[in-house]
Each structure stands twice: as structure tokens, then as C-alpha cells.
Amino acid sequence: MTQKPLVTRPPAPPGAGGIVVTGLRRSFGDVHAVSDMTFSARPGRVTALIGPNGAGKTTLLLMLATLLAPDAGTISVAGHDPVTSPEAVRRVTGWMPDVLGSWNTLSVRRAIRTTALLYGMSAERATERAEELISLVSLDALANAQTRSLSRGQKQRLSLARALVHDPSVLLLDEPASGLDPAARVALRELVRGLARDGRTVLVSSHVLAELEELADDAVFVEAGSTVSAERLARAASAARPWRIRAIGAPDALALALSELQVPRSAVSTIGDSVVVSVTSEDVAADLLAGLVQRGVRVTTFAPAVGDFERTFLDLDREPHAGRPGGGTAAYPAGHDGPRESGDAR
Numbered sequence: 235m236t237q238k239p240l241v242t243r244p245p246a247p248p249g250a251g252g253i254v255v256t257g258l259r260r261s262f263g264d265v266h267a268v269s270d271m272t273f274s275a276r277p278g279r280v281t282a283l284i285g286p287n288g289a290g291k292t293t294l295l296l297m298l299a300t301l302l303a304p305d306a307g308t309i310s311v312a313g314h315d316p317v318t319s320p321e322a323v324r325r326v327t328g329w330m331p332d333v334l335g336s337w338n339t340l341s342v343r344r345a346i347r348t349t350a351l352l353y354g355m356s357a358e359r360a361t362e363r364a365e366e367l368i369s370l371v372s373l374d375a376l377a378n379a380q381t382r383s384l385s386r387g388q389k390q391r392l393s394l395a396r397a398l399v400h401d402p403s404v405l406l407l408d409e410p411a412s413g414l415d416p417a418a419r420v421a422l423r424e425l426v427r428g429l430a431r432d433g434r435t436v437l438v439s440s441h442v443l444a445e446l447e448e449l450a451d452d453a454v455f456v457e458a459g460s461t462v463s464a465e466r467l468a469r470a471a472s473a474a475r476p477w478r479i480r481a482i483g484a485p486d487a488l489a490l491a492l493s494e495l496q497v498p499r500s501a502v503s504t505i506g507d508s509v510v511v512s513v514t515s516e517d518v519a520a521d522l523l524a525g526l527v528q529r530g531v532r533v534t535t536f537a538p539a540v541g542d543f544e545r546t547f548l549d550l551d552r553e554p555h556a557g558r559p560g561g562g563t564a565a566y567p568a569g570h571d572g573p574r575e576s577g578d579a580r
């Protein structure tokens with residue numbers, strides 16, 4: 235498996251496609267919800283927005299969606315400024331809020347159709363579009379159900395359908411997988427990746443890092459209202475990482491081989507039937523695996539114990555940083571250029 239490269243990039247020049255944010259700030263009284271955010275999200279890619287509770291993710295998304303004015307800084311959404319050209323931004327942006335505000339007594343079909351009419355579609359086109367989207371998000375069986383009767387996961391699917399009504403080139407998804415069962419999560423992931431493959435810019439906020447690992451190409455790390463610096467991300471990338479090892483046969487064989495390979499005892503722990511070894515790089519991991527196999531250890535699992543996003547998130551959390559507790563932003567191309575690890579070690 236290929237470790238995701240931890241490379242930061244400067245924001246694209248204003249006016250370019252996708253999302254470009256520079257020096258963004260927004261406070262609520264004394265609370266600096268967004269204090270210094272700078273990043274870009276590129277067309278054709280899914281960008282994860284990662285940060286602890288209260289880091290400023292929703293406040294950022296609201297500003298991108300024209301629903302909240304920044305105090306300072308600049309935003310470009312597909313070349314448009316949400317402050318000076320909110321209508322242009324709304325035409326190109328699909329917004330899926332973390333909680334769906336819907337017309338409770340309308341059916342799913344009518345809710346989508348009404349949204350399409352509000353976007354200026356003809357009655358005939360709005361009807362067609364509602365059917366297309368109902369099928370896309372697999373709400374066919376519930377098309378005539380009142381939206382108030384939907385479960386949380388079904389509401390999420392309706393919310394996504396509404397966000398897609400006008401075929402936007404930029405998608406802002408706030409916790410899209412919240413409330414979805416595993417099968418619906420997989421379907422959402424395929425759908426969102428397909429939307430990005432078609433050239434859309436997708437910015438997605440979620441707390442479920444393992445899920446973002448599967449979904450996102452890039453990541454923006456946010457802490458206490460700011461984007462995390464390239465230097466801190468680079469430090470986090472070079473930190474030691476836990477690898478999980480399982481082997482068939484006598485447990486002592488693995489322990490003996492690790493000792494022969496001079497792996498310090500302090501770098502080894504046991505979780506259930508796995509041994510977890512702290513490893514500083516993929517090169518070291520490759521040598522370790524080769525050494526174990528040479529010594530006759532019958533290795534069945536050898537993989538990072540946590541995903542790249544989760545590891546970076548946890549490493550950042552351990553480091554002291556400026557700003558309010560829990561808050562910062564960073565850009566982290568995740569690289570979907572190789573096959574992924576099976577995930578059995580997550």
C-alpha cells in the first residue's frame with residue numbers, strides 16, 4: 235500500500251475553479267469561530283474537512299454557502315464571491331446541511347419537485363428531475379411518503395437529492411453520512427466519488443475519519459478556527475505510526491522474531507490477538523515484514539492500525555498549537571492513485 239503523501243499546496247489563484255479561501259475570519263461576539271482559514275479545494279476531487287468539535291467547520295461551510303457573511307478574508311466558489319455575488323454562488327453550489335430543514339407535510343417527490351421549481355425549472359422539467367433524483371438516492375419506495383415520516387438516514391438521502399437538484403458544480407456536504415446504515419454509506423461514497431469524477435468540486439465534513447479515508451482525495455485540517463500549517467502537517471506525517479501484525483502459530487514465534495530484529499520492547503504492544511508495533515516509515519515497515527517472513531513467522535495481517543487522516547488528526551491533537559483549544563486548517567492531498575489497503579487493520 236502507498237502511504238498518502240503529506241504535501242501542502244498554496245491556494246489556487248482567485249478566479250480559478252473550485253473553492254479558494256484566503257485569510258477567512260468570522261466571530262460571534264467573543265467566540266472566534268473562524269479565525270484564520272486558508273485553503274483550496276479542486277474540481278474533480280473530494281476534499282475532506284477534518285477537525286474536532288467546535289473547530290469552525292460548519293461556520294466555514296455556511297460562509298461558502300452564502301448563508302453567513304465573513305468578517306474578513308476572501309472566498310471564491312467556482313470563480314464567484316459569496317459576499318458580492320451570492321446568487322451566482324447559489325446557482326453553482328449544492329448545500330447539504332448537517333440537519334435537514336424540510337417541509338414536513340410534503341411528500342419526498344413534492345419536496346424535490348418544489349425545490350426544482352424554486353431553482354426556476356419548468357413544471358415538466360421539475361417533475362422529471364424529481365424522478366431522476368429519487369432514483370439516484372434510492373428513495374423510490376418512499377417517494378410518496380411525507381418527509382416528516384422519514385428516518386434520519388432517509389432524510390440525509392432526501393437532503394442530498396435536494397442539494398443536487400440544479401446539477402451544481404460545487405457540493406458542500408456537512409456530515410452527509412450521519413445516520414446512514416453501512417450499505418447506504420457505501421452507496422453514498424460511490425455516488426459522491428462519481429459526482430467528483432464528473433468534474434465537480436466536493437467539500438465534505440465528517441467526524442468519521444475512516445469513512446473520509448475511503449471517500450476523500452485531499453484533506454483540510456481545521457483546529458480552533460484556523461487551517462493547520464504545512465509544517466505541523468509535515469511533522470505529523472513523519473511521526474511514528476502503529477502497525478498491526480497477526481500471525482498463525484505460536485505467539486512466541488512473533489515475539490521472538492521481533493526481538494531478534496531488535497525492535498525495542500517499548501515499541502511493541504498487544505491488542506487482542508494482534509501485536510501492534512510503532513514504526514517510523516514505510517521503509518522500516520517493509521524491512522520488518524521481510525525480516526519476520528525470513529524468520530519463518532507466518533504473517534496473516536501486516537497493515538497500519540489507523541488510517542492516514544486519523545493518525546494525522548491524533549498527532550495534531552497531541553501537539554501544542556496556537557489558538558483556542560480544539561481549533562486551526564491544513565491541506566493534505568490524500569492521493570487515490572493506488573489500491574487501498576483492505577482495511578482489515580482499521
Ligand SMILES: Nc1ncnc2c1ncn2[C@@H]1O[C@H](COP(=O)(O)OP(=O)(O)OP(=O)(O)O)[C@@H](O)[C@H]1O
Binds near residue numbers: 266268286
Ligand atoms: N451562531 C453562533 N453564535 C455563537 N457562537 C457560535 C455560533 N455558531 C457557532 N458558534 C461557535 O463557534 C465555534 C465553531 O462552531 P462550528 O459549529 O462552526 O464548529 P464545528 O467544527 O462545525 O463543530 P462540530 O464538529 O461540533 O459540528 C463553536 O465554539 C460554536 O459554539
